[in-house]
Amino acid sequence: MEHQPCWYAVYTRPRWEKKIAEQFARRQIEHYCPLQKARHRWSDRVKIVEEPLFRSYVFVHICLHQQQTAVRMVPGVINFVYWNGKPAVIRDEEILTIKRFLRDYTEVKAYPLQPGQKVKVVDGVMMDQEGVVEKIQGKKVYVVLDSIGYALVAEFNSQSLKPLEEG
Template sequence: MPWYAVHTRSRHESKACDGLTLKSIHAFLPKIETWSRRKDRRKRIQLPMFPGYLFVEMMRADNQERLDILKTPGVVKILGTARGNIPIPVPDEKIEAIRRLVDSKVEIQHYRYPKAGERARILDGPFRDIEGMVVKADPRKDLFVITIEILQRAVAIEMQGFQVERV
């Protein structure tokens, strides 16, 4: 069965994952271990590798299962096409790579999204590997507007956070 990315409410990843598991839906919430500073000490804590997201395994055509996922407390949406009506599967090799990374216990740092005015590289889609300038950034909505120059003209395109990286 294919895997799909699920957007959750902020800081509700574990609650959503537990709710999906109770519904017998195979959910995967990759977590990383990091240090947290308290007033008097440092403590190791586990945080979601991808804040606001988890992964579920489901049949694409199963509308009832999709509805069960969307009705789970903490779940916002299943990532998909721009209209949101067709979920887009996450390749198995990417899920496997994430599992290996989590299992390896390697120290992982969260990467900051680019801000307006910073240069960014597009990682996915028809403009892959092209660099441009971030004009507008809204990480809460996971939306970035990047201008790229094509034939001495600037064009602005909207990208999602997973499609861009700071240069």
């Protein structure tokens, strides 16, 4: 796996995600910094700005043995996110899921991972995606991406979800 490009999560200094993404682009390191539009209100105006969906995380698509040092040399990069003593590999499907969420849902928020019910989405852009749901409130459903430890929130019709059988 180390000789093929894979997605990895990189932990960054707080509020450096966009700067680091720019540095990766300059150094021709394939990366993804998921951004969402957020409304900020000041006393004299309201402004829409793009903010990172995952604070202090940027994803890189690299051959680990060839580019790990180059990634770590970028100012503001703290380290790779590790799982079982190795940089955690993020599945391509999870990156695509994040991209679909940001494309198809205007209000997406990230929440820390919490265990819950296993479900499968049976229609729509998330069709066939499996995940863990902490709770369903009205039409809001928490879809968990295991390898990065976050849940994305999107509005689903509750009929779009099917509980997975245990066992």
